[in-house]
Amino acid sequence: MPSLCVFGAQWGDEGKGKIIDRLAREADVVVRYQGGANAGHTVVVGDETYILHLVPSGILHPGKVNVIGNGVALDPFKLLEEVDKLHARGVHVAGDNLRLSSAAHVIFQHHQRLDALSERWKGAGRIGTTGRGIGPCYADKASRTGLRVADLLDPDRCRERLGAALAEKNAQLTRLYEEQALDPGRQMERYQGLAARLSEFVGDTGAEVRAAYAAGRRILFEGAQGVMLDLDHGTYPYVTSSSTGVNGIASGAAFPPNRIDRAVGIAKAYCTRVGEGPFPSEDTGPDGERIGRAGREFGTTTGRPRRCGWFDAVAVRYALELNGAEGWVMTKLDVLSELSEIRAITAYRVRGARRESYPAELASLRGVEVEHEVHAGWQEPIDHVRAYADLPRRARDYVEQIEERVGSPVLMISVGPERDQVIPRGL
Ligand code: IMP
Numbered sequence: 283m284p285s286l287c288v289f290g291a292q293w294g295d296e297g298k299g300k301i302i303d304r305l306a307r308e309a310d311v312v313v314r315y316q317g318g319a320n321a322g323h324t325v326v327v328g329d330e331t332y333i334l335h336l337v338p339s340g341i342l343h344p345g346k347v348n349v350i351g352n353g354v355a356l357d358p359f360k361l362l363e364e365v366d367k368l369h370a371r372g373v374h375v376a377g378d379n380l381r382l383s384s385a386a387h388v389i390f391q392h393h394q395r396l397d398a399l400s401e402r403w404k405g406a407g408r409i410g411t412t413g414r415g416i417g418p419c420y421a422d423k424a425s426r427t428g429l430r431v432a433d434l435l436d437p438d439r440c441r442e443r444l445g446a447a448l449a450e451k452n453a454q455l456t457r458l459y460e461e462q463a464l465d466p467g468r469q470m471e472r473y474q475g476l477a478a479r480l481s482e483f484v485g486d487t488g489a490e491v492r493a494a495y496a497a498g499r500r501i502l503f504e505g506a507q508g509v510m511l512d513l514d515h516g517t518y519p520y521v522t523s524s525s526t527g528v529n530g531i532a533s534g535a536a537f538p539p540n541r542i543d544r545a546v547g548i549a550k551a552y553c554t555r556v557g558e559g560p561f562p563s564e565d566t567g568p569d570g571e572r573i574g575r576a577g578r579e580f581g582t583t584t585g586r587p588r589r590c591g592w593f594d595a596v597a598v599r600y601a602l603e604l605n606g607a608e609g610w611v612m613t614k615l616d617v618l619s620e621l622s623e624i625r626a627i628t629a630y631r632v633r634g635a636r637r638e639s640y641p642a643e644l645a646s647l648r649g650v651e652v653e654h655e656v657h658a659g660w661q662e663p664i665d666h667v668r669a670y671a672d673l674p675r676r677a678r679d680y681v682e683q684i685e686e687r688v689g690s691p692v693l694m695i696s697v698g699p700e701r702d703q704v705i706p707r708g709l
Pocket of ligand 1: 295321410507522523
């Protein structure tokens with residue numbers, strides 16, 4: 283595993299945290315390259331459950347270096363809160379095992395406010411964001427008005443850039459949204475107060491990761507959200523504001539794309555989505571509800587109930603192909619155990635025409651119809667199974683038929699939240 287990217291192949295919440303925590307055992311460096319505290323990666327270790335929003339999922343393994351790359355939208359309060367929580371639970375987090383890019387853009391209070399206000403403004407056309415300020419922060423990055431971690435560490439530069447940013451944002455807050463302005467002095471104090479604590483982690487992480495790779499160390503890139511939420515390739519505009527797949531690594535981790543040696547997708551044995559936007563395989567009936575209950579499908583970041591539906595082979599095939607994945611991990615297969623019949627989407631019908639490839643135009647997904655196949659459920663617990671041959675025959679049939687539909691091998695199956703609840707199949 284010289285360098286490996288693990289990414290979500292659906293709409294996020296595929297169970298990446300657990301798989302990355304597991305793969306981190308064989309890595310030296312774990313790198314987050316996009317997104318921010320909109321992510322919520324859950325790792326269960328014995329009786330302890332850790333929910334990580336910004337800190338990479340390798341942190342629970344001693345001796346690994348965890349990197350927050352320049353492509354991450356960093357909420358410094360959330361980061362330090364997470365570090366404190368880890369400390370309180372006896373996890374070592376310091377400048378030697380957590381690195382933060384000096385070029386990561388900082389999320390300020392005005393970004394969070396504007397995230398909420400812009401959603402309110404959009405009304406029925408809202409995206410259903412996590413409200414973490416992610417979109418406004420990336421928008422400022424592209425508009426070249428944002429502040430980076432390095433700016434936070436330099437008081438004069440911070441005052442100048444934050445002052446300039448707030449002049450514009452306050453006009454927006456007061457004149458467009460008729461809300462109160464933010465006081466530049468107080469904002470400066472609030473964020474500058476964190477600089478001393480952050481500085482221990484800050485460095486040129488791109489150079490550090492490239493040097494580690496050149497020295498033969500194993501790099502694991504941890505994708506957040508999922509390909510169907512990718513800014514360019516997802517269900518735009520109902521997406522997040524970053525590049526969620528392998529495509530985000532070159533810019534978000536400052537790592538050469540031709541040194542990304544392997545890519546593996548993660549997808550649940552069914553499908554969920556939070557927020558608004560098209561979801562062709564959604565099941566709003568009792569089966570969808572049952573899946574949500576069995577899978578405890580509530581957002582780890584927002585607590586919102588997730589919309590539930592069936593495995594969508596069209597979407598997953600697209601996500602894996604787009605990212606050059608050598609295979610994928612099927613998670614939460616155990617959640618389907620109580621169902622007597624399991625559906626899987628095999629093709630779409632767009633204005634009467636059958637298609638097995640994902641339509642690039644969101645408009646095509648309006649009123650999309652789906653073709654599905656029905657699999658017989660196995661209706662027995664599988665959370666104790668650790669070898670593929672020990673799965674009930676019907677569960678194996680399900681995995682193999684899905685695998686064929688997707689056209690890419692299932693390299694591992696996850697059958698529960700615990701670290702060891704996996705069935706290896708080549709990964
Ligand atoms: P934002 O990333 O907060 O701007 O939200 C944009 C869209 O991405 C919304 O539909 C969110 O629900 C979704 N989203 C963002 N982060 C995650 C995640 O980690 N899991 C699942 N959905 C997410």
